[in-house]
Amino acid sequence: MKSTEARRAFSQIKGGGGVVGQGIEVKDLVVERGKREVLRGITCTVPTGQVTGLLGPSGSGKTTLIRAIVGVQIVKSGSVTVFGEPAGSAELRRTVGYVTQAPSVYADLTVRENVRYFAALYGLGAPEAERAIDDVGLKEAAGQLVGNLSGGQRSRASLACALIGTPRLLVLDEPTVGLDPLLRADLWAKFHALAKAGTTLLVSSHVMDEAGRCDRLLLIREGRLIGDDTPAAIRERAGTDDLEEAFLRRIREQVTA
Amino acid sequence: MILLATTQRILRQLRHDRRTVALLIVVPVLLLALIYFMYDGAGNTFDRIALTMLGIFPFVIMFLVTSIAMLRERTTGTLERLLTTPMGKLDLLFGYGLAFSLAAAVQGVVATGAAYWLLGLTTMGSAGLVVVVAVLNAVLGVALGLFCSAFARTEFQAVQFLPVVVVPQILLCGLFVPREQMAGWLEAISNALPLTYAVDALLQVGQFAEPTSEMWWDLVIVAGAAVVALVLAAATLRRRTA
Numbered sequence: 001m002k003s004t005e006a007r008r009a010f011s012q013i014k015g016g017g018g019v020v021g022q023g024i025e026v027k028d029l030v031v032e033r034g035k036r037e038v039l040r041g042i043t044c045t046v047p048t049g050q051v052t053g054l055l056g057p058s059g060s061g062k063t064t065l066i067r068a069i070v071g072v073q074i075v076k077s078g079s080v081t082v083f084g085e086p087a088g089s090a091e092l093r094r095t096v097g098y099v100t101q102a103p104s105v106y107a108d109l110t111v112r113e114n115v116r117y118f119a120a121l122y123g124l125g126a127p128e129a130e131r132a133i134d135d136v137g138l139k140e141a142a143g144q145l146v147g148n149l150s151g152g153q154r155s156r157a158s159l160a161c162a163l164i165g166t167p168r169l170l171v172l173d174e175p176t177v178g179l180d181p182l183l184r185a186d187l188w189a190k191f192h193a194l195a196k197a198g199t200t201l202l203v204s205s206h207v208m209d210e211a212g213r214c215d216r217l218l219l220i221r222e223g224r225l226i227g228d229d230t231p232a233a234i235r236e237r238a239g240t241d242d243l244e245e246a247f248l249r250r251i252r253e254q255v256t257a
Numbered sequence: 258m259i260l261l262a263t264t265q266r267i268l269r270q271l272r273h274d275r276r277t278v279a280l281l282i283v284v285p286v287l288l289l290a291l292i293y294f295m296y297d298g299a300g301n302t303f304d305r306i307a308l309t310m311l312g313i314f315p316f317v318i319m320f321l322v323t324s325i326a327m328l329r330e331r332t333t334g335t336l337e338r339l340l341t342t343p344m345g346k347l348d349l350l351f352g353y354g355l356a357f358s359l360a361a362a363v364q365g366v367v368a369t370g371a372a373y374w375l376l377g378l379t380t381m382g383s384a385g386l387v388v389v390v391a392v393l394n395a396v397l398g399v400a401l402g403l404f405c406s407a408f409a410r411t412e413f414q415a416v417q418f419l420p421v422v423v424v425p426q427i428l429l430c431g432l433f434v435p436r437e438q439m440a441g442w443l444e445a446i447s448n449a450l451p452l453t454y455a456v457d458a459l460l461q462v463g464q465f466a467e468p469t470s471e472m473w474w475d476l477v478i479v480a481g482a483a484v485v486a487l488v489l490a491a492a493t494l495r496r497r498t499a
Contacts, residue, residue, distance in 0.1 A: 032499075033499055067337075071496065072337050072498060073498070074498060074499050088341075088497065090343075093341060093342055093343050096341065098341045100334045102333070104337065104338045105335070106266070106333075106335060107333070109269055113269055117262060117265075117266045120262035121339070122342070122343060123343075145273065
């Protein structure tokens, strides 16, 4: 636990200079997958200690942007830095937690075995694993095989593995898909608690009712950024309280412009 | 340590899959028994074939198990996730190597024990050496499986690598036709295939009471081939993908 804090302090000194307050900086990012240009020159920033929502329709490039931020995506041009380091660099692998869209945990292991394994990758032991399991409310199911869990429990098991070692940045790709409303509310409360404690969160979603729960929103459509503001500012600019409507108006503006 | 944690994790996965464990242990013994009855009364043919099979089984089985396991890591997204953690590529590859070699050691001890005590296999050299060759063959199978899984996108494709990578090695290793009787070009191909050396090492154990230098060279070549396959597998394992 001590060493995690030391590491955190260390990378803050190292990565903090000049980019205070910015967790992620994306500049002119272009990504091609297959023959298709999925991201067409995205520039944006994600502030530290806040929950930033990445919103956009299915196929708009959210997952690709997320993959570029965690450093597993081959990019054509542009740059992505996280806490001042190039995305995917060895140091960042200790400080970034990543939850993929489909729960990426081992179905043939129990919840506890999965989380303990991920804890071991960060040099942490069983108490840290139990804490993470507790955090996502899977204490009772800890001894069950992930393959026998419900969809919602599976995604929480996957989330627990990302909470190991209290990462400075948590990147979550559609973490609330298929969860019941109560659980979704729980998780969002959890995200805000983490942000309050200093964690930077980037959460993607294609459900607009989740947008209102974010401190800041990035709206993307067809590989382009069409909005980067607080939910309140986006509502105000569009002249509507309905974020979905605001998003639609923004799209229409773009189309006619 | 990440390597050992990974080894442990893979063995745990195996342990939860009891049917696979049972198949891994029992099937080689049953097949050896089948060979025993096929060659009943055919002199020492059983000894030669059973000895060769003790090397071929772990190679084939571990190749298959590893290709599928690694493919599952890719398709379920766990591989992508692991590559965003402090884990090194070699931790993963050697983790698989170590875990399945341990499984192969158990399998090898059981199969070799059954061959000697139940089926009356006789060799000039020691049964311990047979187990050593069997485990080394399993490592070779794991290494080739890790490498080949990079070229498969589906389970169907992964399974097709068996006839491509494994079957030619079995056909040309000297089991069906003694290597000296092969056409020159076939023998040249046979010389380039690692399983040939593993089988030769086993036949050396069969013929000589003491380990021969030829046997040690064979083992060095098999180990070298496994290392080359692991290095190639590491090269195909990219943190960044399209």
